[in-house]
Amino acid sequence: MPVPRSKSLILDIYGGFVRHLGGWIAIAHLIRLMGDLGVDEQAVRSSVSRMSRNGMLVRRERGSQVGYEVSDAAATILDEGDLRIFAGGMPARLEDGWVVATFSVPEADRDQRHQLRSRLAWLGFGNLGAGVWLAPRRALSRIREAVEELGLSAYVDLFEAHYRGFDEVARLAERCWxxxxxxxxxxxxxxxxxxxxxxxxxxxxxxxxxxxxxxxxxxxxxxxxxxxxxxxxxxxxxxxxxxxxxxxxxxxxxxxxxxxxxxxxxxxxxxx
Known part of the structure; x- marks a missing residue:
């Protein structure tokens, strides 16, 4: 397996353990745990500093101890991630069909366009063509929430669909994923x-x-x-x-x- 990056391991520790212990951990204890995973103190402090500047971690002092907790935004991401990481979901049913997302976001909003593409991929959508994304139908409610959260509902259309084309559905899937x-x-x-x-x-x-x-x-x-x-x-x-x-x-x-x-x-x- 590839060697993990220290930032990713820190998120694993917060997501897998620290959230269940009140959400805060002293930097000394984080350094100890990361040391168990083979990451040295300097790398931990450097990663924590960057994550704090990026708004993922928030510095908090408790008595004489300095520590960090995840920000509200990062906590939301971790909570949503649990649904994917630990859910062990069943495969979708072919007879339920698909949700198709099409969008055309203005060039002036290209940062939001990038966020939308990233969110589509995060939700399991595959790219069928320029501005056309496909996922099993059960993803409909989640993509609606994501589009509204990003404030892009004026630029996105969503359809429920069944494939009636000339290729095999399995080959369609190979094109998208x-x-x-x-x-x-x-x-x-x-x-x-x-x-x-x-x-x-x-x-x-x-x-x-x-x-x-x-x-x-x-x-x-x-x-x-x-x-x-x-x-x-x-x-x-x-x-x-x-x-x-x-x-x-x-x-x-x-x-x-x-x-x-x-x-x-x-x-x-x-x-x-």
Whole structure:
């Protein structure tokens, strides 16, 4: 698996642990946890400083301790992310059809246009053509909320549709999403997660620190995959699809390691 970036690992720690402990952590304790993950103090302080300037973290002092909590905007992103990362959703049904989003945002608002494209991709939409995006119909309510939140409802049209074209629906899906590339990423995740899961299957008890390291590492590498997966109907997926196997491994990691990992973090943050 690729080496994680310190900023991403900090978000993993806040999202996976700190939010459940009041949302604030002393910088000394964050440095300790990041050290367990192989990140040195200077890299942590540099990343925290950038994240604070970017509005993701907010500095707060508690007594003699200096620490940080996630901003309201970052907390919303983490909450929404939980729905994708931990939901383990079922594939969409082909008979339910599609939602089609078309838009034409003026050049003067190109920053908002970029935000809209990013949000469409985040919600699992695939690009069918210039200004035309496609997703399973169940994404309709979420894209409506996103468009209204961005203030772009005057430039976006949404349709419910069924494909009546001349190509096979599976080939249409291949044009909109890089399913083979996603399948390879799932396979890479499995390759990295299997040895970790295998070690813990063979143990009746384990070290909480080791559980924290393994859990956070697996969470980090899983986190992006649900955002790349549009949740297409089973009939449209490539042969030997790895998504189900990968999701099963991630669920096993949660079951085996989440509690001892949280226990370890609680021990670190309550230590004076």
């Amino acid at each position: 890089d399913l083979e590339g996603l399948n390879q990423r799932y396979a890479q995740f499995i390759q990295g997660a299997l040895p970790v899961v295998g070690r813990w299957r063979d143990q009746t008890s384990g070290d909480d620190r080791a559980a924290f390291v393994d859990y956070t590492t697996i969470l980090h590498h899983w986190r992006k995959l649900p955002y790349l997966d549009p949740g297409l109907p089973q009939e449209l997926l490539p042969a030997r699809w790895q998504g189900g196997t990968a999701a099963g491994l991630f669920s096993e990691v949660l079951e085996r390691l989440e509690k001892p990992a949280r226990r370890y973090v609680e021990g670190v943050v309550t230590r004076r």
